[in-house]
Amino acid sequence: MHDRIGFSIGSAFAAVIPLACGIVGALISNMPISIFGGNLQPPLLALMPVYFWCLIRPDLMPPWVALALGILEDMLSGGSPGVWTAAFVASYALVDRQRESFAGLAGFGAIIGFAAAMFAASATAYLVEVFLAWRFLPISALIVQFAVTIVFYIPGAALLNLIHRRLVGPLRSDF
Amino acid sequence: MANGTWKIARGKGSAQLPLAIVAILALGLVLAGKAQSSLFDHARAYFSDWTSPLLETVRIPVKAVSNWTGGIGNYFDVYQENLRLKEDNARLRQWQNAALVLEQRVKRYQLLLNAVPDPSFGAVTAHVIGRANRPFLNTMILDAGKAQGVKPGEAVVDARGMIGRVFLAGDHTSWVILLTDLNSRIPVAIEPGNIQAIMSGDNTSAPALETLGQGVQLKEGDQIVTSGDGGLLPSGLQIGTVGADGFIFRAILLSDAGTSDDVRILNLKSPPEQPPAPSPNDLPVSAAGLAPLAPPVAALPAATVATAAQTPPPVKLLHPLTQAPPQATAPVDPDDR
Numbered sequence: 001m002h003d004r005i006g007f008s009i010g011s012a013f014a015a016v017i018p019l020a021c022g023i024v025g026a027l028i029s030n031m032p033i034s035i036f037g038g039n040l041q042p043p044l045l046a047l048m049p050v051y052f053w054c055l056i057r058p059d060l061m062p063p064w065v066a067l068a069l070g071i072l073e074d075m076l077s078g079g080s081p082g083v084w085t086a087a088f089v090a091s092y093a094l095v096d097r098q099r100e101s102f103a104g105l106a107g108f109g110a111i112i113g114f115a116a117a118m119f120a121a122s123a124t125a126y127l128v129e130v131f132l133a134w135r136f137l138p139i140s141a142l143i144v145q146f147a148v149t150i151v152f153y154i155p156g157a158a159l160l161n162l163i164h165r166r167l168v169g170p171l172r173s174d175f
Numbered sequence: 176m177a178n179g180t181w182k183i184a185r186g187k188g189s190a191q192l193p194l195a196i197v198a199i200l201a202l203g204l205v206l207a208g209k210a211q212s213s214l215f216d217h218a219r220a221y222f223s224d225w226t227s228p229l230l231e232t233v234r235i236p237v238k239a240v241s242n243w244t245g246g247i248g249n250y251f252d253v254y255q256e257n258l259r260l261k262e263d264n265a266r267l268r269q270w271q272n273a274a275l276v277l278e279q280r281v282k283r284y285q286l287l288l289n290a291v292p293d294p295s296f297g298a299v300t301a302h303v304i305g306r307a308n309r310p311f312l313n314t315m316i317l318d319a320g321k322a323q324g325v326k327p328g329e330a331v332v333d334a335r336g337m338i339g340r341v342f343l344a345g346d347h348t349s350w351v352i353l354l355t356d357l358n359s360r361i362p363v364a365i366e367p368g369n370i371q372a373i374m375s376g377d378n379t380s381a382p383a384l385e386t387l388g389q390g391v392q393l394k395e396g397d398q399i400v401t402s403g404d405g406g407l408l409p410s411g412l413q414i415g416t417v418g419a420d421g422f423i424f425r426a427i428l429l430s431d432a433g434t435s436d437d438v439r440i441l442n443l444k445s446p447p448e449q450p451p452a453p454s455p456n457d458l459p460v461s462a463a464g465l466a467p468l469a470p471p472v473a474a475l476p477a478a479t480v481a482t483a484a485q486t487p488p489p490v491k492l493l494h495p496l497t498q499a500p501p502q503a504t505a506p507v508d509p510d511d512r
Contacts, residue, residue, distance in 0.1 A: 032223075032230065032305025032316050033237050041310055063197040070201065074208075075215045076222060078350060079312045081208025082201065089201040093194055128205055129311050129357075137357060138378050141310040 014168045018060045021049040021163065022069040030076035041145035043152040044121065046073050050088060051117045052160045054095045055102050060168065066092040083128045090124040091117045114153045115146075122146050220345030223305070223316050227348050230304040231318065238436070297442035299323050303435060304348070313356040313378065315339070315432060319440060320347045328407050330441045336413040336429035337401065338438060349440070353432050354382055354414070363414060363426075364402035365393060371402060374414070374426050381418060381425035393417050393424045409441060 025045030046069045053061035070088030074081050095102055095117050105113045122142050129137055223230075284290070301323075305316035319325050321344050329341045331351050339359065343350040352359055359376035363384070371387045386393065397417040403410025415428040 030307070031226075032307040032314075033233065041308060063194045067197045067200060071204070074204075075218050077309055077312065078219055078307055078314055079309060081215055082205030083208075083311065085204050086201040089194075089198050093198065096194060125310070132205075132209055133357060137311070141308075141378055145310050 015060055017163065017168050018049050018053040018057075019065050019068070021160065022046045022065070023072060025049060026069060026072045026076055030073070041141055041148055043149040043156075044073075044118070044145065045149075045152065045156065046070075047088065047091060047118060047121055047149070048114075048153055048156045049160060050092055051095055051114050052157065052164075054092055055099060055113075056164070057168070058096070058099070061092075063089070063092060063096075080129065080132050083125050083132075084121075086128050087121040087125040091121040094120045110157065111150065111153060114157070115150050118146055118149055118153075216343050219350065220320075220343055220348070223348040223350065224320070224345040227304060227316075227318060230316065231302075234302070234304050297324070299325055299440045299442070301325075301349075301438055301440060303438060306433070311357055311378070313353040313376070313432070314342075315351045315353065317341075317349045317351060317438065317440070318347065320345045320349050322346055324442065325349045325440050326442070330401070330408050330412060331438050332412060332441060333430045333432075333435040333438045335431070336415060338430045338432050338435060340408065341440060351438075354426075354428060354430075355380060355432070361408060362402045362404040363399050364410070365417060366398040366400060368397075370397075371404070372399075374399070379425075381420065381427055384417065384424040384426055386424075395419050399426050412441075 023046075025048060029042045029045040050061060050066045050069060054066070066088045067085060070085030073084040073088065077084065102113045102116075122145070126137070126139065126142055299319050301317040301319035303315050304318045307314045307316070315338075317325075317331070325341060325344045327341050327344055331338045331340060337354065339351045339353040339356070340361075341349045342352040354361070354374065354376055355378060356376045357378050359374075359382070361374055363372050363374045364370065365372055365384075365386075370391050370393065373385045373387065374382045375385065376382045384393065384399075395417055399414040399417060401408045401410055401412040401414065413429055415426045415430075418425050418427040
């Protein structure tokens with residue numbers, strides 16, 4: 001009995017970890033602190049857990065979690081509502097549809113895979129902003145954010161990998 | 176990375192919301208945000224109020240780090256920079272003297288004409304506790320909010336000029352949309368000539384200028400100030416100078432939102448400044464050694480000032496020198512030559 005209860009709590013805790021990582025990422029990247037004098041855009045940290053767990057454990061990253069993280073990103077970033085929500089969902093859809101292709105990537109290829117997901121998110125965000133503003137917008141800041149996020153994904157993926165091995169794996173012994 | 180090391184699994188029997196429904200919800204949120212852009216405003220204001228103590232705490236070390244990282248490049252040209260600053264300082268001192276002389280002259284003319292004075296502003300001084308530089312958003316967060324009387328729409332200036340305006344006010348914090356932001360569009364006037372234009376931010380450091388008149392010619396170096404059209408912003412706030420960028424003109428901003436630490440939030444809704452009661456020493460006739468003929472005029476109520484400007488003022492309000500041309504005995508102001 002105790003084992004079953006402990007197992008359920010552990011499973012529930014493990015299921016929350018990806019969402020929690022996304023929330024922490026959104027909070028960190030949206031802290032209104034500019035260390036480089038505003039010259040560098042902050043990375044889109046909340047997208048990393050979406051990509052990571054959508055790829056390796058989609059049962060822990062259902063679509064509604066991507067939606068919720070996108071809404072949180074919209075809420076904290078101060079921009080137009082729905083921009084990053086649509087971007088996260090579009091990126092999730094790409095990874096979900098092409099999971100077999102992405103999952104086969106390793107090493108440098110994995111970074112390329114994340115770059116593709118980030119490109120889907122950035123392109124969607126740009127198109128939504130163009131639709132909302134009804135004019136073409138400068139793209140340079142988006143390119144900077146794209147590059148910064150991919151650079152941050154290298155240590156970010158290692159951290160997520162560690163979290164998955166140490167926390168999610170032992171707690172989800174059903175897999 | 177780890178992508179190749181983990182098995183792919185799908186949830187078994189879990190009630191996942193289908194991706195199509197999630198996509199429809201996301202599109203619905205975009206459309207809802209288009210209809211009502213203030214959808215998340217309460218949450219943002221609450222979040223900034225909630226995190227303001229943390230931001231206040233980290234403000235100083237973050238500023239130090241930012242100064243250090245931003246100042247690395249300055250070490251290489253500090254000598255040239257010093258020479259340039261000395262030259263600028265000498266030139267600005269000359270302009271300061273000229274401005275002080277002109278300010279006194281304008282005051283004297285306003286007194287003689289019984290002119291409607293410029294409105295004054297209530298102001299709240301605030302610290303910048305956060306800056307958000309996103310691909311589609313340039314904002315800063317201030318540590319003053321509704322509790323300090325800050326309201327959305329109010330202009331924010333630093334010591335050099337206008338930075339932006341408040342678009343969201345929490346209880347103790349407020350968000351400022353910068354002039355460089357994509358969503359910033361404000362009416363401006365370009366001097367000389369009082370050319371009306373719209374200044375639109377496009378996420379570059381120099382917002383674009385769109386003149387409203389046809390065949391209007393702008394020149395580089397012309398001054399840009401707020402026009403005050405629409406009544407949202409006060410008129411005459413310094414913004415910058417005109418610069419050319421190919422076929423379009425841009426505003427070279429005086430303020431630097433990236434380095435400003437203390438700003439002022441101007442409240443245009445304050446009642447206009449009452450005209451100062453002139454003292455006998457203010458009148459030119461006193462300066463000439465003659466006794467003034469009329470007693471000082473009491474300040475007019477704000478509501479009657481505009482009426483007074485449209486109707487001829489009573490004779491007793493005018494100084495005798497305005498009714499008769501100056502005679503040979505009248506002093507000649509060397510500034511008026």
